[in-house]
Amino acid sequence: MMGGATARVPAKINLHLGVGPLRDDGFHELSTLYCALSLYDEVTVRAADDLSVTVRGESRRQVPADATNLAARAVVALATHAGTDPRVAITIAKNIPVAGGMAGGSADAAGALVAAARLWRLDITRDELLAIAADLGSDVPFSVVGGAALGTGRGERLLPVLHRGELHWVLAVAGTGLSTPDVYREIDRLRARDEDQPTAAGTARPDPLLQALASGDVHAVAPLLHNDLQPAALSLQPMLRRTLRAGREAGALAGIVSGSGPTCAFLCADADAAVSVAAELSGSGVAKAVRTASGPVPGARLVPIN
Numbered sequence: 001m002m003g004g005a006t007a008r009v010p011a012k013i014n015l016h017l018g019v020g021p022l023r024d025d026g027f028h029e030l031s032t033l034y035c036a037l038s039l040y041d042e043v044t045v046r047a048a049d050d051l052s053v054t055v056r057g058e059s060r061r062q063v064p065a066d067a068t069n070l071a072a073r074a075v076v077a078l079a080t081h082a083g084t085d086p087r088v089a090i091t092i093a094k095n096i097p098v099a100g101g102m103a104g105g106s107a108d109a110a111g112a113l114v115a116a117a118r119l120w121r122l123d124i125t126r127d128e129l130l131a132i133a134a135d136l137g138s139d140v141p142f143s144v145v146g147g148a149a150l151g152t153g154r155g156e157r158l159l160p161v162l163h164r165g166e167l168h169w170v171l172a173v174a175g176t177g178l179s180t181p182d183v184y185r186e187i188d189r190l191r192a193r194d195e196d197q198p199t200a201a202g203t204a205r206p207d208p209l210l211q212a213l214a215s216g217d218v219h220a221v222a223p224l225l226h227n228d229l230q231p232a233a234l235s236l237q238p239m240l241r242r243t244l245r246a247g248r249e250a251g252a253l254a255g256i257v258s259g260s261g262p263t264c265a266f267l268c269a270d271a272d273a274a275v276s277v278a279a280e281l282s283g284s285g286v287a288k289a290v291r292t293a294s295g296p297v298p299g300a301r302l303v304p305i306n
Contacts, residue, residue, distance in 0.1 A: 004046035005118035007111035009143055009300040010036040011102040011293070013169070013258045013265045015213070015221070016206040019187060019228040027138070027154040028184060031203040033161070033210070034139075036146035037169060037293040041096050041104065043071055043111030044305060045119050048089035051075065057094030062177070063105075070105045070136060071112035077132050078116050082124070088116065097289075099177025101233075101259030103139040107300075110143035114300040130158075146299025148213060150205070164216030166294045167267060168274040170252065172243050172287035174262035178236060183260040186232035202228070222253035222267050233261030240264060243286040250280035 012034050020029035053072050055063045063069065067076075071090050079086035090112060096104035113133060117124055133140040138155040149158040212220035234240050240257060243264045247255040251273060252266035264287075268274040274292045282290045 004044055004305050005115040006042055006044040006303050006305045007114040007118075007300045008040045008042050008303045009107040009111035009114075010146055010295070010297050011039040011096040011104065011107060012036050012139065012142060013102060014227060015225055016209050017227045017229055017259065018202050018204060018206070019184075020203040022188060029203050030138075030151060030153070030155045031205060032151045032155055033206055033213070034142045034149050034151055034158075035167065035295045036142070036148070036297050036299060037102075037295040038297050039096055039102070039171070039291060039293045041107050041111060042093040042303070043108055043115055044091040044093075045075065045112060045115040046089045046091075047119065048087055051086050052089045054089070054091045055094060056091065059094050059098045062098040063092065063094060069108070070140075071108040074109040074112040074132075074136055074140075075116050077136060078113055078122075081128070081132055082120060082122050084120055088119065097171075097173045097177075097263055099179065100173060100263040101178065101180075101257065101261045102171075102263055103143055103259070106137050106139035107143045109133070109136050109140045110300040113144065114302060118302055142299070144299050146297060148296040150210070152203070161210055162214040163296055164214060165218075167218060167221065167296070168269075168271050169293050169295070170247065170266040170268060170274050170277045170281060171258070171291045171293060172247060172264040172266070172281055173289040173291065174237065174240070174243070174264075175288040176237070176262070178233060178261045180260040182236065183229055183232045186235055187229055190231055190235065218253065218267065218269060225254050225256045225267065227256050227259070229260050230257040233257045237262050239286075246281060246284045246286045247277065250277045250284070252277050
């Protein structure tokens with residue numbers, strides 16, 4: 001067995017997130033267009049006497065450093081599948097916002113799966129790995145795959161989609177996170193109160209957006225961004241309205257709450273425009289941090305160990 005392995009894994013945003021009704025299993029049926037961004041966590045797995053988790057980075061205190069961490073659960077699930085002992089030391093270098101709607105926890109689980117499979121030199125197929133990922137969480141399979149993909153079911157069933165060129169983004173990271181279950185409960189509450197929500201996309205396939213993404217025309221993509229969870233995120237954190245307005249006023253083509261929020265993602269015409277928008281937002285006081293990123297990028301990949 002090797003001494004250790006490191007996987008770099010990207011954040012995600014949802015260019016489209018359509019939320020259907022609540023299912024009997026407690027999940028909602030989704031139709032979503034994922035995009036992986038060049039904002040990464042790194043997960044290192046080393047042989048050890050016991051299973052442990054160490055988290056590094058600015059937001060380390062917000063991440064559990066015990067067996068409840070999704071990366072630790074991923075290692076245990078993979079070990080169970082392989083019939084081996086999950087005695088490893090996991091180190092997570094956090095860069096993806098925590099509770100920010102960018103799949104940071106799912107990214108760490110995906111990174112742990114890829115790194116542990118390498119550490120143990122497992123002969124495991126891609127389909128087997130994705131099945132384990134799907135059991136861990138709805139976004140984990142996409143964090144393994146990356147790129148751009150259409151997600152259905154609860155988001156775990158993936159279909160890669162054609163994309164041309166890069167999309168350039170500015171990410172406005174909020175000072176406080178949002179719980180994904182809380183946001184889904186809020187959208188259910190809002191829908192129960194108002195059954196005629198004209199902005200709801202539900203589980204319809206976002207064909208116009210898929211065509212725009214394939215064309216590589218950022219100006220065609222911008223007006224088609226959509227998130228059914230955005231009203232719920234705005235209801236729970238009304239200050240996000242100010243953030244979205246500030247991004248558009250700074251020159252972004254479009255702005256959207258990322259996933260369950262509260263990170264706001266602003267699509268820009270090109271890399272130079274993204275730098276300009278980021279500078280404007282940084283001085284506006286509407287976000288804890290402002291970052292630029294591009295995508296789509298590949299999913300979890302092995303890199304030299306630190």
